[in-house]
Amino acid sequence: MGRNYFSKEQIEELRKSKYVKKISEANVRFTDDFKNEFTGLLNTGASPIEALNKLGISPKILGPKRVGSLTTRMREQAMRPEGFSRKE
Secondary structure, eight states: OOEEEEEEHHHHHHHHHHHHHEEOOOOEEEEEHHHHHHHHHHTTTTTTHHHHHTTTTOOOHHHHHHHHHHHHHHHHHSTTTTSSOOOO
């Protein structure tokens, strides 16, 4: 299965968000504010789709695979001692 690249239109749409730190055709990096708010919403019972919509990020643009991996990664990082900071 090939990689799911963002179109130019999708990149421009995501770039408008205050929560997008960096974006390329293949990847999107979110701000620490996004990570904190996203996990906070998940912890209060919101689904990943609901949380993304509330934060103004289109789950359709990300696609189900990215939404799933983002959710897993954010939950794991929230539990680490260093939190969302990049590991050294």
